[in-house]
Amino acid sequence: MNDIRNLEPKALWNNFYALTQVPRPSGKKEQIGAFLEDYGKSLGLQSFRDEIGNVIVRKPATPGMENRQAVILQTHMDMVPQKNSGVAHNFGTDPIQAYIDGDWVTAKDTTLGSDNGVGLAASMAVLADNNLIHPAIEMLVTVDEETGMHGAFALQGNVLKGDVLINLDSEDEGELYVGCAGGLDANITFPYIEVPVPEGDVALKVSLTGLKGGHSGVDIHLQRANANKLMFRFLKTAVAEYEARLATIKGGSLRNAIPREAFAVLTVPSDGVDDLLDLVAEYEDLFVTEFTGVEDNISLTAEEVALPSGVLPEEIQDDLINAMVVSFNGVFRVLPELPSVVETSNNVAIVRSYGNEVQIRMLLRSSVDSRKDELASIIESAFSMAGAKVEFTGGYPGWKPNLDSPILKEMTKVYEVKFGKTPKVMIIHAGLECGILGTNYPDMDMISFGPTIRYPHSPDEKVNIETVQKFWDYLVAILENIPVK
Numbered sequence: 001m002n003d004i005r006n007l008e009p010k011a012l013w014n015n016f017y018a019l020t021q022v023p024r025p026s027g028k029k030e031q032i033g034a035f036l037e038d039y040g041k042s043l044g045l046q047s048f049r050d051e052i053g054n055v056i057v058r059k060p061a062t063p064g065m066e067n068r069q070a071v072i073l074q075t076h077m078d079m080v081p082q083k084n085s086g087v088a089h090n091f092g093t094d095p096i097q098a099y100i101d102g103d104w105v106t107a108k109d110t111t112l113g114s115d116n117g118v119g120l121a122a123s124m125a126v127l128a129d130n131n132l133i134h135p136a137i138e139m140l141v142t143v144d145e146e147t148g149m150h151g152a153f154a155l156q157g158n159v160l161k162g163d164v165l166i167n168l169d170s171e172d173e174g175e176l177y178v179g180c181a182g183g184l185d186a187n188i189t190f191p192y193i194e195v196p197v198p199e200g201d202v203a204l205k206v207s208l209t210g211l212k213g214g215h216s217g218v219d220i221h222l223q224r225a226n227a228n229k230l231m232f233r234f235l236k237t238a239v240a241e242y243e244a245r246l247a248t249i250k251g252g253s254l255r256n257a258i259p260r261e262a263f264a265v266l267t268v269p270s271d272g273v274d275d276l277l278d279l280v281a282e283y284e285d286l287f288v289t290e291f292t293g294v295e296d297n298i299s300l301t302a303e304e305v306a307l308p309s310g311v312l313p314e315e316i317q318d319d320l321i322n323a324m325v326v327s328f329n330g331v332f333r334v335l336p337e338l339p340s341v342v343e344t345s346n347n348v349a350i351v352r353s354y355g356n357e358v359q360i361r362m363l364l365r366s367s368v369d370s371r372k373d374e375l376a377s378i379i380e381s382a383f384s385m386a387g388a389k390v391e392f393t394g395g396y397p398g399w400k401p402n403l404d405s406p407i408l409k410e411m412t413k414v415y416e417v418k419f420g421k422t423p424k425v426m427i428i429h430a431g432l433e434c435g436i437l438g439t440n441y442p443d444m445d446m447i448s449f450g451p452t453i454r455y456p457h458s459p460d461e462k463v464n465i466e467t468v469q470k471f472w473d474y475l476v477a478i479l480e481n482i483p484v485k
Helices: 011-019 031-043 114-128 150-154 227-242 271-289 314-326 371-386 406-419 434-440 465-478
Strands: 045-049 055-059 071-076 097-103 103-108 137-142 164-167 175-180 182-191 199-208 244-249 262-269 298-306 329-337 338-354 355-367 389-396 426-427 443-449 462-466
Touching: 011 097, 011 114, 031 114, 055 114, 071 097, 071 103, 071 114, 097 443, 103 175, 114 137, 114 462, 114 465, 150 434, 164 175, 164 355, 164 434, 175 406, 182 314, 182 371, 199 244, 227 244, 227 262, 227 271, 227 338, 262 271, 262 462, 314 371, 329 371, 329 389, 338 371, 338 426, 355 371, 371 389, 406 443, 406 465, 434 443, 462 465
Parallel strands: 071 137, 071 164, 164 443, 175 426
Antiparallel strands: 045 055, 055 137, 097 103, 103 462, 175 443, 182 355, 182 389, 199 262, 199 298, 244 262, 244 338, 329 338, 338 355
């Protein structure tokens, strides 16, 4: 009874199950790309990959629908590879273990990949179902959306033939998305030459675990703890008051995921170990208290480990810690006209010592370019004053809302007729590929919708079963009612 292939609509869930069996973390596009291209060919449809690996499959209109606007069903093939600490899962080889948990489908100890696997599974079902009524269809599946939207950036302006693009990568049923935030990557480096461990010191590994994490766009307003920020709060006190020295640091793993864990190796004088352990317990209590009702399982622990080969020079250590403490993280500004919508944010995503440098990676998001630039300037100022090298890369545009969009009006009407209520029109604080695709296809009408997904980009990711059925029924009705050209 726990087999997701028994759920309705069966075709969609069977496709999603098939996707869970094909490894598809960001950056590993060959196997999943070949799978999708072969799927299209197996249906007798025109199916191909472009130079970067995006998959395009074309299905002709059903009889009587040839005069309707052609529709592009757009999704991405990659998923965020996140797992719980200590879990032996290889995202490059192992299938995702999806299972039914009450009203939801989730995965055992890893991300599920419902972002964007459910939308992709629906597109595949449209291609295979010859009983549907629909206009000409193009299935566009991009590569590496989760790590920089590389597929959308690389798509040429003469590839797509459709008139309307429906993105299936939103995560709240009953909401239609007509705009999204743009993004910018911050890359910060503190170079250093290791110095000897102070004589008489012992080493401790401090571990901060159990945080919820989540999507750094759609979950940023939930005020969840950021493991990197909390770890550096602790480190500031440990260094200033307990003579601790920082040897290594590792926190977070992806720019677009709120970091759930952070680990630091410190050295302290041997007669100060007990005091530092007391400090660890104090900070655990502090964090638990501060995040009551938000984080349920915060754990801060320390254990003695072998001495490292060296530690950071004291001046660089202090500059790093101070810059991390003052660095902005979270919601920077909301939209004045829509206070429930985040306008600008930053995620202090990754911190790691690697070789002879400490690398810090952040993801800034904003629907207002000038605010994004303002936040970038604040971050650049803080870290430049600390002696770090700061670079900004990977910027991508937002998607400007068009409230007069013909597809928005038609989809609103279809939703009202089918479900008896009006859908919400939304702007999402995350990067949808519509903004990028719109640069090469400026006249294309675009919209985004999807089923209800919670905690994407984390091992708690889950998709609501009932909303998947509604999502499918709505998609089928939309395709039947696409306007004439």
